[in-house]
Amino acid sequence: MKTYVLKRVLNNNAVIASQSGTDYLLMGLSIGWGKHAGEAINSEDVERFYVLHDSSLYQRLDQLFEQIPSDIMQFSMELVTLIKSSMGTPLSDNLYTTIPDHINSAINLYHEGLSVSNMMLWDVKSFFAKEFEIGSVVIEAVNRHFSVSLGEDEAAFIALHIVNASHETPDGAAVEITRFITRMVSETERLLHRSLARESLPFFRYVTHLKYLGRRVIAASEDKRNDADPESRDLLALIRDNYARPFSYARQLCSFIEQEYGFTCDDSDLLYLTIHIQKLLSALNDAGGDE
Structure with a gap:
């Protein structure tokens, strides 16, 4: 039976553990209950696992698992897997924090009767068509799973998170790159x-x-x-x-x-x-x- 070495308990149902030199986010019912760093985690207790490459995210993950409902965190991790497989290119582990954080905020705003307009919607649809298409799939999945009605503004926000997660994109630069493209296209037309x-x-x-x-x-x-x-x-x-x-x-x-x-x-x-x-x-x- 494969075992993992526990490194950090995020909550009762999520932990960070290592196996053969690789770190993982492990999720499973009560997988972290009563556990302490250094203890073994049996693979039979693992329902889902996600490979982690950036240890600087661990504290942020710890905070998110405390602040965000477990069903949103769990579903968001599945969405990150969907995003990564759909893009087919290397993406930063930052998605494991930005996607649940954004989805949780969007759902909360929806239940408060509020929404945020994305002023870059048209530009994102035009210049990052693949990312926007994936963002649309993500939002459709969120709508079905949580019985909400988020629109294409949110799909564009998800697309920007995907662009930011590209290893070729400077941290947080998606909006600035989109503006650069917009300005260059306008200048070309001029x-x-x-x-x-x-x-x-x-x-x-x-x-x-x-x-x-x-x-x-x-x-x-x-x-x-x-x-x-x-x-x-x-x-x-x-x-x-x-x-x-x-x-x-x-x-x-x-x-x-x-x-x-x-x-x-x-x-x-x-x-x-x-x-x-x-x-x-x-x-x-x-x-x-x-x-």
Whole structure:
């Protein structure tokens, strides 16, 4: 029989324990009752387990298990598993604290007849479509399980928590990255004097690029990269000569980023922005003729 070594009792039905050097959040009926650190936990007493990687969260988990009803905590842990499997990319253990905390608050507000509008709903739906879709599934599950009626504003909040949990996203930067994308799209439309075709594949690819650029900009990190390698510089020169107008727009976007965020784009940033602007222009022209 597999056994775990108890490290921390969260409440009667939840503990943190280790096994073979890995820490787990273990849940089961009375699994923590009367137990103390160092004691053994038998696997037959474990109903659900979740792998933990960040020990700095343990105190916060302790607080949440004290403050939040056990049914909300238990269901939230299942939702985190759903989120992680649906995303298919590494996500921070922070979700084990942010998701139950948010869901508990949303349910409490609902029963008080209150709701919080998400001012970034449209942007989240547009720029983080996968995260919003998963957030919608999460909220639908919450509505069914707790007999509440939370809306798409809450789905967008869950999506932002997912974005924040990405290992590529600076802590708490989801809102700022979303704002960065929004501003870049608006600035692009201003430069082009055109509304971008937001359902087009080039727009989707452009936004995807802006997500990664936004992570670097918001983190105020240029990755300590050297400027583009000689091959990239040659390609940039070729792109500049053949796509003068998109290159000019890309340079203006880089100037906008430096002015607004104090971040200096390198040749690779300029290259990729030029390519994306050219594809956006081609999509616009194919859809409605030249300007």
